[in-house]
Amino acid sequence: MVPVSTRNRRRQRILGPAVSVLACIALVGGCSQVVSGTPTTLGGYSTTEVAGLPASNGPSGPKDGAPESSLPVEGTDNGAMDKLARNAVADIDTYWSETFPKAFPGKRFAPVKRLVSYDSGGPGIQLCGENTTGVVNAFYCRPEDFIAWDRSTLLPELNNSFGPMAVVTVLAHEMGHAVQHRAGTATSNDQVIVLEQQADCFTGAYFRHVAEGSSKYFQVSTGEGLNQVMGVLNFIRDSPGDSDFRDGSAHGSAFDRVTAFQFGFSEGPQRCAKMDFSDVQKRTTLFQAWKPIQKQDTDLPVDQKSLNAVEQSLHTVFRDTGAEPPKIVTELKPCGREQATSPASYCPSTNTISLDIPALQKIAQPPSKSGDTSGYGDFAAYAQVASRYALSVQKAAGLPLDDEAAGLRTACMVGSWSGLLVEDPIGQRNPVGNLRIVPDDIDEGVSALLGADSLIAANVRGDQVPVGFARVEAFRVGVQQGFAPCSTKYGG
Ligand SMILES: [Zn+2]
Structure with a gap:
């Protein structure tokens, strides 16, 4: 202040x-x-x-007795993090294959072409034109339509700090980027902030499906469970003042990210599709007024x-x-x-x-x-x-x-x-x-x-x-x- x-x-x-x-x-x-x-x-x-939805503080995380997904993951070590990530993608795929045709009539959802696990601490591999050495991240590669994640540092850190649903949150966000390209809600002129807001909003839409009890793999309580999911968005925010919403690199402040998540959770994917630059510009707190x-x-x-x-x-x-x-x-x-x-x-x-x-x-x-x-x-x-x-x-x-x-x-x-x-x-x-x-x-x-x-x-x-x-x-x-x-x- x-x-x-x-x-x-x-x-x-x-x-x-x-x-x-x-x-x-x-x-x-x-x-x-x-x-x-x-x-x-x-x-x-x-x-x-x-x-x-009823307010609850019930259990959050993988459901007991949930099936093991057999989705192919390149580079996997078949460890706990990759299993969690694979199940998350399988679940998010199921949600979008059911929801997508209703939300975007006339269009069909297809899963991403590849899933790739890598070790940011190990010898790097080339992914989406970049070497993965030291890349503590998860990302959607648009030109090649795949999702990749760092199983060695990012996923365990998220899991330790916020619990397993943090990993699901990050993958739902990356899938959100795949969804926006399939739905045509993203245009090539869109600023990064708009794409990120849409992806956070689609994440909220998916989490409503989980909170409603409709997920085969996961459950999340609307109390403590969603608190932790929003805590993840808070944790991975841009530091406001460091980047302006008009910059190419802006992902959103914590306020922006939680807002987008709540829009998706409360109003569904159609609300996300309405997000454009002017919508974001009106409410973002990511500005540099006092630089x-x-x-x-x-x-x-x-x-x-x-x-x-x-x-x-x-x-x-x-x-x-x-x-x-x-x-x-x-x-x-x-x-x-x-x-x-x-x-x-x-x-x-x-x-x-x-x-x-x-x-x-x-x-x-x-x-x-x-x-x-x-x-x-x-x-x-x-x-x-x-x-x-x-x-x-x-x-x-x-x-x-x-x-x-x-x-x-x-x-x-x-x-x-x-x-x-x-x-x-x-x-x-x-x-x-x-x-x-x-x-x-x-x-x-x-x-x-x-x-x-x-x-x-x-x-x-x-x-x-x-x-x-x-x-x-x-x-x-x-x-x-x-x-x-x-x-x-x-x-x-
Ligand atoms: Zn993103």
């Missing part, structure tokens, strides 16, 4: 300073408005469902000055709800008989947010490359503060603060605040106040939401909505559509 000063204000606001920030948030699907007055509960959203600023300048410390800036932005964003702004104090205090929630706590009776500054500072540390998740970055810390602020807005509206829907409304409102602090892409937005978020920030929010201990999607007692998919979706809806759906969609 960065404070905006004359030094780093990049351009004049497109709409000029006189235009109310609450007038229009030009995002996906046109403009969403921050409504005046209090939110209402039109309801209808179930917290026990994930895109229409001239040194990276260290984009992490706000947790101190009084930054807290004031964050508080000010929250006042501004939620002003038109009419809710009385809460007091923010920098010492964690119990609320009557109720214990405080850390790192931030909202007390409805006094309309006060109390903060555990050392705990916030810990969360604000940048995540380390070694995968130590004690810190997520500054945005993740301030989003916890924003989440308690969102509870004060809900209280003013007479909404319950202790049910599961409260957690979803909270995540959505934190998203709407975040979305209003984004200046890019390409100057379409008219951000509020003097605080901006940089591309990394939204991904910090996604990482924290996929973690076990965040308040961003938690009710007043600190109970987090159990299903990660729902947490991320609510946050995403807020970022992309603004405040309005937070109370209508998640009315409880």
Whole structure:
């Protein structure tokens, strides 16, 4: 996050300073408005469902007694990773041979011509015009229509970090590239980011089939299981700010990738086919708005000055709800008989947010490359503060603060605040106040939401909505559509 000063204000606001920030948030699907007055509960959203499927934390991974696929794999060592990959491809093939003719009438799905396993640590072989030595990757080779994977480093690392469904995720993505060429949804002019978004979306479509229980080989729970799959997409994201969505090499931020996966999971392959450059351009967070600023300048410390800036932005964003702004104090205090929630706590009776500054500072540390998740970055810390602020807005509206829907409304409102602090892409937005978020920030929010201990999607007692998919979706809806759906969609 960065404070905006004359030094780093990049351009004049497109709409000029006189235009109310609450007038229009030009995002996906046109403009969403921050409504005046209090939110209402039109309801209808179930917290026990994930895109229409029951929320569950059952087993995820290969099914007991699943058959062994006999698909030929070139170069295989017949080890566990290759068996897993082979079964994954067989299953994904089955899904697409059934789904493809329905999704793309008049077209037929044919499996890829070859499957190739290689050892990135061994003597290289030539694949798709490249030597595989040191290539820790899985890829679809379009000119020769085959899928290849590194069985020695990539697959075991994914399997160890995220479980076997991580391997299935990566192969479903590669098959997604084969699908887009068969369906004709990719054109030769398409930017890499569009192709990648489509492939992630097709991955989501396949995982719905698995989550519905229709896969012969695999099962995935809609709770912890999908959390891990989205964790893989988060892990293999582009580092925002390093590549721009217009670059040839962009694959998408974590936010972009999880968005595409959720579109495919919720709406199926036809939604993926609609993805083109303009669709992606409207919602990507992979932009380079703050490239001239040194990276260290984009992490706000947790101190009084930054807290004031964050508080000010929250006042501004939620002003038109009419809710009385809460007091923010920098010492964690119990609320009557109720214990405080850390790192931030909202007390409805006094309309006060109390903060555990050392705990916030810990969360604000940048995540380390070694995968130590004690810190997520500054945005993740301030989003916890924003989440308690969102509870004060809900209280003013007479909404319950202790049910599961409260957690979803909270995540959505934190998203709407975040979305209003984004200046890019390409100057379409008219951000509020003097605080901006940089591309990394939204991904910090996604990482924290996929973690076990965040308040961003938690009710007043600190109970987090159990299903990660729902947490991320609510946050995403807020970022992309603004405040309005937070109370209508998640009315409880
Ligand atoms: Zn790809």
